[in-house]
Amino acid sequence: MQFTLIGGIMMKQKLLTYFHGAVEQTTPPSDFQLDSYHWFHIDGENGWFGFQKSEMDLSQFDLLKTLFNHYLPEGIKENREETMWSEYLYFGGMLPDNPCENFRIIQFQINDPHVDKDAIETVFKGFTHSSSMVIWNGANRGIIVERNGNFLEDEEYSSFAEAIQSDFYFTITFYIGKVMAFLTESAAIFSQEKSFFTAGLAINPGDRTLSFETILPHLLISRLGDQELEPFKKWFSILEEDKELLLTIKTFIENNGHNTNTAKKLFIHRNTLQYRLDKFTERTGLPLKNYHNFFTAYLACLYFSNNKPRS
Structure with missing residues (x-):
């Protein structure tokens, strides 16, 4: 038994909330991710979602295989560079093959869960430097990886957010991360920045650009x-x-x-x-x-x- 597209998406969202270690991404899972996650796909929807094997027993896994398409890696092409950065930042993987002098992560979240990702990526690529890449981590959120000193000013992201709202009629919020060295330890810093972004969205929802500096005073007063x-x-x-x-x-x-x-x-x-x-x-x-x-x-x-x- 499999759901309709809408029913499947609704059930998926409930499961992503229920299983705390669940993840969602637009790139197919890599061999590294297959080691510790069960991955699934919904017909008619771009993206894959996975659940930690340690969080799921065999009966739950068998049930999900009857509800969704269980991911099978054969014959599916991957964007290797995006996949390696995704593994590095989200799953504790090795450093990506192509080293860079430094990098900065710009997190973003859109208030509409049904955005046209291809259209948004086209806009992003026209705005950011050619060395930057966009990696989605859900239906309406993801990151922009800026590399080798090609970093936009914070004010440019503020203007970009206003332009997107004017042209596409939805709002987007950016979190401006810190410049980091190309080191294994930097992934842990990104993990902290994810937490700050989540906190900023909750305590300062009106701002279109967030950063550690803008969020810290709110965190201090709330504590x-x-x-x-x-x-x-x-x-x-x-x-x-x-x-x-x-x-x-x-x-x-x-x-x-x-x-x-x-x-x-x-x-x-x-x-x-x-x-x-x-x-x-x-x-x-x-x-x-x-x-x-x-x-x-x-x-x-x-x-x-x-x-x-x-x-």
Whole structure:
């Protein structure tokens, strides 16, 4: 018994959630991956999904073989370079054959699970350097591997995200990773970056480009206990009462305390901006004049931005 395409995809998603070690990718599994995973495919859908053999007993495996197409490697062509990078980054495999001086991983996630991957890849390849490659790791997420110093600026990814939303009518979020040496140990760093990206999507869903630097303040404030948060609730209560002021202070700090840029960003006159800054200082006793005050005020802005302060 096999499902219809829609039914099969729905069942697959449930199984990917149920088995914690499950993976999904667009490239066929390699011999390395076949050693520790059972792989399956759905007719009419691009991609393969696998389950760790250690997580599945024989009866479960036999049942899945009746529901989906069990992957058989004979006769299936592989993109060897993408496969080797996928093994290296996701499965603890050996370094890819073609060495590079350094590399950076740009993770991405699209809010539409039914995107045309071929069309998206074409757009990516027109935007990124010719030495970069796109590797999918699910229906709507994957990575861009930038190599040999051919790294785009963070602002370029922000502009790219806006262009994609305008042209394709869906949103995409990028995580800008760190430049890494071509070493076996770098795969572990990428594993940490995956966790940061997942956290960033949850705590800062409105941003189209994320990085360790943009996520860290949110993680810090989310980990403070009630005792540490008490000063925020008392000293910065004005930010809960006045959301316009909250946005102003947050934008001011994100623009490095630059009055003109902040006023332009908020579409207000500089005199209006100065009035709000003075109001904040008067109510909190915290002048925005140095790094320490900036950092404290920014954490307060993040705390009240979610509109759900702890009682």
